[in-house]
Amino acid sequence: MQTFHSQLLNKFSKLTHTFTTINDGNLAFHVDDDETNVIKNHKKLAQKLGYNIETLVHMKQIHSDIVKVVSDEDNFKNLPTCDAIITDKKNIPLMVMVADCSPILFYDPKKEVIAVAHAGRAGAFAHIIQNVIDTFTQEFHSEVHDIVVSVGPAICAECYEVGEEIYQEAKKRKMEYALTQTEEKYHLNIRAILQKQLREAGVKERNFEISAHCTKCHSDFFSYREDKKCGRFAGVLMLR
């Protein structure tokens, strides 16, 4: 697969977006990959999507629920430490990197605001989606019913086996609906959690989509569960 787009975001002419695939190469500097190779992949992607690599804002992702509004200091070399970024600036591409966690792209077409978020188990447990939606409404005066959300390829429940500890933690958080137990094994459905949180946040049913593509089942995407030394693919979103 060369490119992977959101059907929902495709219809907005003021947006540039993509979910990269394994063909775009590894985009993360913190994994075991040659820096010149990572920069080469970034340059290729910037050319393909039509942005200046220096203006790209990515994140030092820490599995938190922290959302940051993009500042003038943020750029390719100076990245914020958080798991979601939001902006109304034009021609500033936002990037979230993943391998099994969910890359989430947000867009308010009325107020012209975009955000990207990283939600793995920790982000899902910490309700990062709600934090992003709150930042839209509080900082940019968005109405939640206008916000469109695309959750990209991530690990499926069948591939996401978790231990007793996580099973108990999910139960404590009243997320039993996302748990399945088969014999001695537990599985956690992160998509089901994100879907519930999107609904509870007030995002309209017609305004969100959750990709059915599993990063571990499909070889088109990097998967940490498949290979601990893997690279990272990305969700990219830019206002034009």
Ligand SMILES: [Zn+2]
């Ligand atoms: Zn799978």
